Amino acid sequence: MIIYNLIKGHIDRTEFPVRNVQAGVKKRQFKTWFEGYAMENSKLKIATEQFVSLIEVLAPCMDDYLYIYDMQNDIYCISPGAKERFLIPGAQFNNVNETLSKLVYPADWPVLMEDLNQVQNNKKNFHNLEYRWLNREGKAVWINCRGQVIRDEEGNPEFLVGCINEIGRRQKADNISGLRSEVGLFQEIKDKDEGRLKGFVLRIGIDGFKEINENHGMDYGDMILQKTAQCIGAAILPGQKLFRVVSDQFLVADFTGRDLEEAKNLYIRIGRELNRFIQNNLYEVFYTISAGIMALEDLTDQSYADVMKLTEFSLNTAKEQGRNQYYIYNEEDYATFCSRRRMVHIMRKSVNSKFEGFEAYFQPIVDIRSKRLCGAETLLRFHNEETGYISPSEFIPLLEESALIIPVGVWALEQAVKACCEIRRSIPDFRISVNLSYIQVLKSDILAEILEVVNRYKLEPGSLMVELTESGFLEDNPKFGRFCEGLKKKGVLLALDDFGSGYSNFRYLSNLSPSTLKIDRTFTEKAMNNEYEYNLLRHMVDMTHNIDLKLCIEGVETEEELEKIRRIGPDYIQGYYFGKPCPLNSFMESHVVLPGLSIM
Ligand code: C2E
Ligand code: CA
Ligand code: CA
Numbered sequence: 171m172i173i174y175n176l177i178k179g180h181i182d183r184t185e186f187p188v189r190n191v192q193a194g195v196k197k198r199q200f201k202t203w204f205e206g207y208a209m210e211n212s213k214l215k216i217a218t219e220q221f222v223s224l225i226e227v228l229a230p231c232m233d234d235y236l237y238i239y240d241m242q243n244d245i246y247c248i249s250p251g252a253k254e255r256f257l258i259p260g261a262q263f264n265n266v267n268e269t270l271s272k273l274v275y276p277a278d279w280p281v282l283m284e285d286l287n288q289v290q291n292n293k294k295n296f297h298n299l300e301y302r303w304l305n306r307e308g309k310a311v312w313i314n315c316r317g318q319v320i321r322d323e324e325g326n327p328e329f330l331v332g333c334i335n336e337i338g339r340r341q342k343a344d345n346i347s348g349l350r351s352e353v354g355l356f357q358e359i360k361d362k363d364e365g366r367l368k369g370f371v372l373r374i375g376i377d378g379f380k381e382i383n384e385n386h387g388m389d390y391g392d393m394i395l396q397k398t399a400q401c402i403g404a405a406i407l408p409g410q411k412l413f414r415v416v417s418d419q420f421l422v423a424d425f426t427g428r429d430l431e432e433a434k435n436l437y438i439r440i441g442r443e444l445n446r447f448i449q450n451n452l453y454e455v456f457y458t459i460s461a462g463i464m465a466l467e468d469l470t471d472q473s474y475a476d477v478m479k480l481t482e483f484s485l486n487t488a489k490e491q492g493r494n495q496y497y498i499y500n501e502e503d504y505a506t507f508c509s510r511r512r513m514v515h516i517m518r519k520s521v522n523s524k525f526e527g528f529e530a531y532f533q534p535i536v537d538i539r540s541k542r543l544c545g546a547e548t549l550l551r552f553h554n555e556e557t558g559y560i561s562p563s564e565f566i567p568l569l570e571e572s573a574l575i576i577p578v579g580v581w582a583l584e585q586a587v588k589a590c591c592e593i594r595r596s597i598p599d600f601r602i603s604v605n606l607s608y609i610q611v612l613k614s615d616i617l618a619e620i621l622e623v624v625n626r627y628k629l630e631p632g633s634l635m636v637e638l639t640e641s642g643f644l645e646d647n648p649k650f651g652r653f654c655e656g657l658k659k660k661g662v663l664l665a666l667d668d669f670g671s672g673y674s675n676f677r678y679l680s681n682l683s684p685s686t687l688k689i690d691r692t693f694t695e696k697a698m699n700n701e702y703e704y705n706l707l708r709h710m711v712d713m714t715h716n717i718d719l720k721l722c723i724e725g726v727e728t729e730e731e732l733e734k735i736r737r738i739g740p741d742y743i744q745g746y747y748f749g750k751p752c753p754l755n756s757f758m759e760s761h762v763v764l765p766g767l768s769i770m
Contacts (some may be wrong), residue, residue, distance in 0.1 A: 175219060176437045221331070221355050222247045222262070224330040236336040239266065239317070241327050248334070256311070257304045275302035275310045289327050297330060300337060312338040333635070347399035349414040355421060358411065359474045362425060367466040369424040370433040373481035374402065374440065377458045377493040379418035395454065401443035405436060415664050421481065425466070430498060433463045437496045453522070458494035460485060468499060481506060513565065514572045516554055521577050527554045528578060530585035531751035534761050535603070535722065535744045539735060543761050545601035546593070547637070547744060548586040549751045550578070566607070573605045576614045583620065585632065587627045589754050594633065596762050603635040603665060617656045624662070629662035637688065639667045645678040654682045665722070669693075670710065677718065687714050691725030693746075698731055717738075 197711040205267040218240055225236045226521040228429065229249040233631070235247040246269070250261045257273050274282055278301035289296045296315040315333025342353045352588070359367070376398060383391035396420065402412055402420055409426040422436065448456055462484025470477055480499055485506075488497035520527040529551040553559050569575040583604050590602035610616045624631050636657065645651045657664055666679070670693035680685075689707065696703040707723075714721045726732050726745030735743060750762060 193489040194661040225249050228244050234333050235296050236333050238328040241330060244611055249746040255305055257306060268444060273303050275304060278302050289319050311336060317487060331688040346415045347410055347414045349399055352413060352415045355413045356474045359477060367425055367472045368427040368465050369480055371435050371464050371477060372422045372429060372436055372461045373485045374420045375460050375485050376418040382455055397447050401447055402440050405439035405443050430463060430465055460493050462488055462490040463496050464499035510568060514568050516557060517574055521574055525581050528552055530582055532589060532757040533744060533751040535742050536687045536748050538740060538743055547603040548582055550582055570607050570609045572607060573613060575609050579607060579610045580619050584623050587623050587629050588631055591627050591629055593762055601633050601635055602635050607636045611653050612649055617653055620662060621660060632663060635665050637665045637667040640669060645681055686722055688724055694723055694725040711738050713738055728758060
C-alpha cells in the first residue's frame with residue numbers, strides 16, 4: 171500500500187507515530203517534503219514514516235543502505251542491516267551529530283562537517299562524499315554517501331534522503347575469470363547451513379603468479395587467470411562449483427558428498443588440462459598449481475569463515491612443501507601451525523616489552539695450547555610463563571620466519587659486547603662470539619649495528635667474532651659478500667659455523683675468508699665412534715691449518731673425548747666438558763673469577 175501510494179503520489183497529510191523515536195518526538199506531522207521533486211505533474215508526497223517503512227521493504231533487496239535524515243527534528247533512519255554492521259545505536263536514532271561523531275572515522279570528521287555545512291548554508295543541494303564509518307569492531311569501512319537535500323518553504327534544509335554504499339565491498343562475481351567470487355561461496359554455505367555439509371573443498375593457487383604478472387604484464391596475467399579458470403571448469407564434475415577467491419586462487423566446492431579420492435583426482439585432471447593449455451600456448455609461459463584439500467566432514471564448525479581459514483592454511487602448506495602438489499588438511503598440523511603462530515605472538519610481545527623473557531647465556535671456549543679460557547659463545551634462551559623454556563632450535567627458526575631475529579639479534583649482540591667488556595677486566599684478551607642469522611645479513615644493516623655497538627662500548631673490534639652458518643648458496647650473494655668484506659675491513663672476526671654438517675665447500679673459504687672454522691657437534695660425535703670419520707676430521711684440521719685458519723671443535727663432553735680430539739690438534743674446544751651455556755653471573759663465578767688459572 172505504501173509503495174502504491176508512493177508511486178501514485180497520493181499520501182494524505184495525517185498524523186503518524188514514528189517508531190523507536192525519543193519521547194519528545196513521538197508523534198509528528200506528515201511532511202510533504204517531496205514537493206516539487208522529480209515527478210512532473212503529480213506532486214509526490216511522502217513522509218518520514220512512509221519512507222522508513224519503504225526502507226524496511228526494500229532493504230532485503232539490496233546490499234546498500236537507504237537513509238533519511240530529518241535535519242529539523244534531529245532524527246536519522248537507515249536500513250536495518252546497518253545496525254549490525256556499524257557503530258550505531260539502532261536503525262533509527264536522534265542526537266544525530268553526537269552519534270555521527272562516534273560513528274565517523276575521526277580523520278574524516280572535518281570533511282563530513284564541511285560538506286554538511288555547505289548543505290546548511292544553501293551552498294549545495296546534493297551531498298556526495300566518500301569517507302569512512304567505523305564498523306562494530308571499530309574498524310574503518312569506506313562508504314560513499316549520496317543524498318538529495320529537501321528544503322522547506324523558507325529554503326532551509328529539512329531532509330537529506332539517499333543511499334550509502336560500501337565502496338570497499340567485495341564483488342560478487344569476477345569479470346576477469348568469469349566466475350563467482352568468494353561472496354558467492356559465502357551464500358552457498360549459508361544456504362546449506364540447516365544440515366551438515368558433506369563433500370570437499372579444493373583450494374587452488376597458481377604457483378609464482380606474481381612473476382607471471384611481472385614478466386608478462388597485467389593483461390597477460392589476466393589471460394592466465396581466465397585460462398586457468400577454464401581449465402578448472404573443464405575438469406570439474408556435475409554438482410561441483412567453482413569460485414574465484416582472492417587474487418590468483420580458485421576454490422572448487424563439492425557439496426554432493428564425494429570423497430577425498432575424488433578431490434585428488436580432480437587436482438590431477440586440472441593439472442592435465444593446464445598442461446594441455448601450456449602446450450597449446452607454445453610454452454610462452456610455464457606454471458604449475460598447488461592445492462589445499464579439505465573434507466567438509468572434518469570441520470567442526472562448518473562456517474564460511476572456517477572454510478576460508480582452513481583451506482588457506484592447506485594451500486599455504488602445499489606451497490611451503492615445495493609447490494606443484496596438494497596438501498590434505500590435517501588437524502594436528504593445524505594445531506602445530508597455531509601454536510607456532512602463538513609463539514611468534516608471545517615473542518613479538520616480549521620484543522616490545524624490552525625483550526623480557528629473552529636471556530643471553532655464555533658457553534666457555536678453551537684454547538687448547540695455552541689450556542686457558544679464551545672466549546665464549548653467546549647463546550640465546552627464551553622463557554615465558556605460558557611456554558616455559560623453549561629450545562633455540564625451536565624458537566630461532568620462528569624468529570627468522572617472522573624477521574623478529576633482526577631486533578632480537580641486535581639485542582643479543584649488545585648483551586655479548588657488554589659481557590665481553592666485563593670479562594676483559596679479568597681476562598684482557600678474551601673474545602666473545604655471537605651467532606648471526608642470514609636473515610639479519612640479508613634484510614638489515616647488521617654491519618652498521620655491529621660497528622655502532624662496538625664503538626659505543628669501546629670494544630676492540632678484534633674481540634668480537636660473528637658466527638655464520640655456512641649454507642651453500644648464500645656465499646654467492648653479493649650482499650653477503652659485501653658484509654663479509656666490511657667485517658674484515660673493520661677488524662671484526664668471522665667464524666664459519668657448523669662446518670661439516672651440510673654443504674661444506676672449501677671453495678667458499680677463499681671468498682669469505684673467515685678466521686675460524688667451527689666443527690659441528692654432530693661431526694664430533696661421529697668422529698668419536700667411527701675411525702673413518704675420525705681420520706676425516708684429522709685431515710680437515712690439517713687442511714684448515716694449511717690455509718692459515720683456526721679450528722674450533724664443538725661438542726666435547728667427556729675427558730676421553732677431549733684426549734682423542736687433542737691428538738688431532740685443533741686450536742679451540744667448546745663443549746659440556748668445559749661448561750654448559752649459563753648466565754653471565756654464573757659464567758663469571760665458574761670460569762672467570764680465578765683469571766689465568768689453567769682449566770685443563
Ligand atoms: P650453535 O651455534 O651450533 O651452538 C652450539 C650449540 O651446541 C648450542 O646449542 C650449545 O648449547 C650446544 N652444545 C655445545 N656444547 C655441547 C656439548 O658438549 N654437548 C651438547 N649436547 N650440546 C652442546 P643451543 O644453545 O641449544 O643452540 C642451538 C642453536 O641455536 C645454535 O647452534 C645456533 O645455531 C642457534 N642460536 C643460539 N643462539 C643464537 C643467537 O643468538 N642467534 C642466532 N642466529 N642463532 C642462535
Ligand atoms: Ca654458533
Ligand atoms: Ca655450531
